[in-house]
Amino acid sequence: MSKPKSVEYSDASPAxxxxxxxxxxxxxxxxxxxxxxxxxxxxxxxxRTWESLKEVMEPGALDPLVKEMIYLAVSVTNxxxxxxxxxxxxxxxxGMTPExxxxxxxxxxxxxxxxxxxNGYRVPIDSAYEI
Amino acid sequence: MSKPKSVEYSDASPAxxxxxxxxxxxxxxxxxxxxxxxxxxxxxxxxRTWESLKEVMEPGALDPLVKEMIYLAVSVTNxxxxxxxxxxxxxxxxGMTPExxxxxxxxxxxxxxxxxxxNGYRVPIDSAYEI
Amino acid sequence: MSKPKSVEYSDASPAxxxxxxxxxxxxxxxxxxxxxxxxxxxxxxxxRTWESLKEVMEPGALDPLVKEMIYLAVSVTNxxxxxxxxxxxxxxxxGMTPExxxxxxxxxxxxxxxxxxxNGYRVPIDSAYEI
Amino acid sequence: MSKPKSVEYSDASPAxxxxxxxxxxxxxxxxxxxxxxxxxxxxxxxxRTWESLKEVMEPGALDPLVKEMIYLAVSVTNxxxxxxxxxxxxxxxxGMTPExxxxxxxxxxxxxxxxxxxNGYRVPIDSAYEI
Amino acid sequence: MSKPKSVEYSDASPAxxxxxxxxxxxxxxxxxxxxxxxxxxxxxxxxRTWESLKEVMEPGALDPLVKEMIYLAVSVTNxxxxxxxxxxxxxxxxGMTPExxxxxxxxxxxxxxxxxxxNGYRVPIDSAYEI
Amino acid sequence: MSKPKSVEYSDASPAxxxxxxxxxxxxxxxxxxxxxxxxxxxxxxxxRTWESLKEVMEPGALDPLVKEMIYLAVSVTNxxxxxxxxxxxxxxxxGMTPExxxxxxxxxxxxxxxxxxxNGYRVPIDSAYEI
Numbered sequence: 201m202s203k204p205k206s207v208e209y210s211d212a213s214p215a216x217x218x219x220x221x222x223x224x225x226x227x228x229x230x231x232x233x234x235x236x237x238x239x240x241x242x243x244x245x246x247x248r249t250w251e252s253l254k255e256v257m258e259p260g261a262l263d264p265l266v267k268e269m270i271y272l273a274v275s276v277t278n279x280x281x282x283x284x285x286x287x288x289x290x291x292x293x294x295g296m297t298p299e300x301x302x303x304x305x306x307x308x309x310x311x312x313x314x315x316x317x318x319n320g321y322r323v324p325i326d327s328a329y330e331i
Numbered sequence: 332m333s334k335p336k337s338v339e340y341s342d343a344s345p346a347x348x349x350x351x352x353x354x355x356x357x358x359x360x361x362x363x364x365x366x367x368x369x370x371x372x373x374x375x376x377x378x379r380t381w382e383s384l385k386e387v388m389e390p391g392a393l394d395p396l397v398k399e400m401i402y403l404a405v406s407v408t409n410x411x412x413x414x415x416x417x418x419x420x421x422x423x424x425x426g427m428t429p430e431x432x433x434x435x436x437x438x439x440x441x442x443x444x445x446x447x448x449x450n451g452y453r454v455p456i457d458s459a460y461e462i
Numbered sequence: 463m464s465k466p467k468s469v470e471y472s473d474a475s476p477a478x479x480x481x482x483x484x485x486x487x488x489x490x491x492x493x494x495x496x497x498x499x500x501x502x503x504x505x506x507x508x509x510r511t512w513e514s515l516k517e518v519m520e521p522g523a524l525d526p527l528v529k530e531m532i533y534l535a536v537s538v539t540n541x542x543x544x545x546x547x548x549x550x551x552x553x554x555x556x557g558m559t560p561e562x563x564x565x566x567x568x569x570x571x572x573x574x575x576x577x578x579x580x581n582g583y584r585v586p587i588d589s590a591y592e593i
Numbered sequence: 594m595s596k597p598k599s600v601e602y603s604d605a606s607p608a609x610x611x612x613x614x615x616x617x618x619x620x621x622x623x624x625x626x627x628x629x630x631x632x633x634x635x636x637x638x639x640x641r642t643w644e645s646l647k648e649v650m651e652p653g654a655l656d657p658l659v660k661e662m663i664y665l666a667v668s669v670t671n672x673x674x675x676x677x678x679x680x681x682x683x684x685x686x687x688g689m690t691p692e693x694x695x696x697x698x699x700x701x702x703x704x705x706x707x708x709x710x711x712n713g714y715r716v717p718i719d720s721a722y723e724i
Numbered sequence: 725m726s727k728p729k730s731v732e733y734s735d736a737s738p739a740x741x742x743x744x745x746x747x748x749x750x751x752x753x754x755x756x757x758x759x760x761x762x763x764x765x766x767x768x769x770x771x772r773t774w775e776s777l778k779e780v781m782e783p784g785a786l787d788p789l790v791k792e793m794i795y796l797a798v799s800v801t802n803x804x805x806x807x808x809x810x811x812x813x814x815x816x817x818x819g820m821t822p823e824x825x826x827x828x829x830x831x832x833x834x835x836x837x838x839x840x841x842x843n844g845y846r847v848p849i850d851s852a853y854e855i
Numbered sequence: 856m857s858k859p860k861s862v863e864y865s866d867a868s869p870a871x872x873x874x875x876x877x878x879x880x881x882x883x884x885x886x887x888x889x890x891x892x893x894x895x896x897x898x899x900x901x902x903r904t905w906e907s908l909k910e911v912m913e914p915g916a917l918d919p920l921v922k923e924m925i926y927l928a929v930s931v932t933n934x935x936x937x938x939x940x941x942x943x944x945x946x947x948x949x950g951m952t953p954e955x956x957x958x959x960x961x962x963x964x965x966x967x968x969x970x971x972x973x974n975g976y977r978v979p980i981d982s983a984y985e986i
Contacts (some may be wrong), residue, residue: 241564313962
């Protein structure tokens with residue numbers, strides 16, 4: 201196995217093309233981004249991941265912008281460069297302003313800080329939180 | 332140094348009591364939660380953390396519920412039990428419904444999954460995301 | 463201290479050369495990879511790490527391919543680019559097929575997702591697992 | 594929203610009961626474990642997660658024991674107590690011996706160690722790994 | 725929102741320039757590094773972060789070199805490339821020798837290894853540590 | 856395989872007893888702590904880990920207290936409860952004062968915060984750090 205390579209539409213199987221087509225239609229984009237072209241090496245994972253993502257990210261009790269910001273918060277915490285780049289773009293498309301991005305980063309930073317203060321001080325859970 | 336212990340109001344220095352008082356007033360709660368009682372072992376960190384948190388979590392470009400959900404998303408990603416318990420409660424107080432919690436978890440789960448798919452497939456960043 | 467630099471064989475001390483020689487012989491490779499050339503800045507860590515790795519990765523109750531896939535699973539979870547690249551190559555040399563790589567990534571992705579669902583829902587451990 | 598609670602079969606909606614029934618049949622167990630009872634608070638996530646997991650964990654290019662060990666490797670790296678407990682049990686059911694568990698842990702430990710040595714020494718990726 | 729860009733001194737608001745000036749004076753450097761130039765997109769976070777960092781990193785019960793090495797240990801554990809680069813440089817300026825760096829990495833590596841051995845073996849906390 | 860259990864001295868093989876004896880002598884303690892009793896399930900890993908730890912933690916370019924604090928910083932970042940408990944105790948034995956612990960936690964917290972600010976703002980490495 202050499203380094204994973206992207207699968208372009210013209211080289212893809214009909215099953216992969218069908219997923220690519222659905223992504224392009226759902227998102228109104230001329231081409232899918234690299235994430236999907238690489239996942240296409242494993243058509244089963246491509247299909248399952250796209251269907252899961254579509255279901256998870258559709259508008260529901262949370263609006264799409266909030267979902268994108270949560271996605272970005274996780275990606276920043278995990279330091280996933282690609283995910284930070286793609287979900288920053290997606291959040292901006294969903295309406296995130298620079299001010300909202302700034303506050304998002306501030307919250308993510310503070311949460312990562314206080315998570316560790318809690319760990320180090322071995323803070324026991326208040327009984328009020330256990331109900 | 333033995334295991335960290337909580338500092339109760341009655342045993343606290345005036346500087347610590349002042350921070351506790353400000354927390355109680357700002358949040359309209361009769362007592363501060365364990366996090367602050369443990370941080371009180373280091374009054375400087377207590378004061379700085381409270382002031383930072385107050386500034387970061389105040390309403391701004393993002394509303395308080397969104398901020399609490401982002402805090403929770405990070406805490407779940409980091410598996411900080413105390414933080415998950417306290418920020419679940421805080422998010423619920425800020426209005427998070429069970430349906431919103433369910434969607435929040437679904438997004439956090441998917442983000443952690445796709446972050447790793449990206450890593451493993453070594454997906455290069457699309458040039459469109461670099462502008 | 464400037465940025466760490468690689469130590470090439472010709473510039474290495476006899477102690478480092480002895481480790482390099484052992485790596486080259488054990489792996490039947492003409493040169494050691496960058497990991498070892500950088501660790502060579504600290505000959506003690508170089509020697510200990512190589513000896514530990516050799517002991518841990520030798521065939522035993524688990525076959526070498528399984529061990530390489532586990533190594534890769536951890537590296538993907540931690541987002542260590544170098545480790546993902548080197549252990550993908552090592553796993554491929556040990557016989558990993560593209561289909562096996564695809565399934566490996568699928569499991570790693572799902573595990574990272576469900577790990578977070580468990581955290582967020584604060585799922586208590588079933589008593590059956592505690593025996 | 595109070596602390597998440599488990600949803601028992603008798604209190605579950607028909608949609609949730611259908612997933613529970615499928616889990617019990619697929620795994621030949623008399624009851625589902627806590628993970629599913631908590632996810633049942635969000636029937637959509639319950640269904641999607643179960644279907645994904647069933648697809649990902651079924652025998653394929655990798656045998657079920659290897660998949661369970663990879664799942665455990667990720668859970669140990671992420672320090673997810675529940676996941677470590679449940680997937681240790683699952684791996685044991687799939688045939689993992691104590692010796693295999695010991696080697697698995699040894700690999701997971703070494704991978705987490707060398708991942709950080711790589712980070713700290715800023716080791717550049719060998720060109721041979723980039724093909 | 726496009727990709728975050730640095731804010732140079734000449735384009736900065738007086739509030740940002742005041743922070744930049746304080747950084748340059750405190751550190752006796754002709755220009756601030758990229759971290760501050762990017763944070764300057766959110767003047768509130770820039771100011772709060774700089775003031776917190778200055779307070780946390782000033783000499784106290786721990787000397788500056790030890791603090792820088794702890795910062796580096798965390799950054800290596802989190803695999804933050806920028807942070808590893810900047811805090812390696814800062815630690816070197818504070819007097820870290822190559823031998824100290826080597827030992828620091830060895831400790832960080834071992835800690836990450838044994839952290840996972842503890843997780844996998846589900847080691848219960850000795851009662852002596854709970855006092 | 857049931858849940859891992861501790862191996863007590865009286866039930867241990869001579870090889871395990873030899874490691875236990877060396878730990879007790881080196882540390883002047885009447886009994887080894889739980890970590891070693893659990894690792895004893897895999898005598899090879901027990902021996903290798905103890906020998907590595909002894910080598911890594913011995914006085915060298917860094918003094919033992921600094922090493923223990925670095926160990927604790929990593930354990931707090933990883934949220935390893937056992938490791939936080941045992942290395943807090945070890946650091947205290949090596950002389951860590953409550954004030955030093957407080958500053959250590961403050962640095963660990965800030966590092967985890969700024970690591971994420973760097974990730975989110977995608978800060979490029981200053982050329983000065985690449986030399």
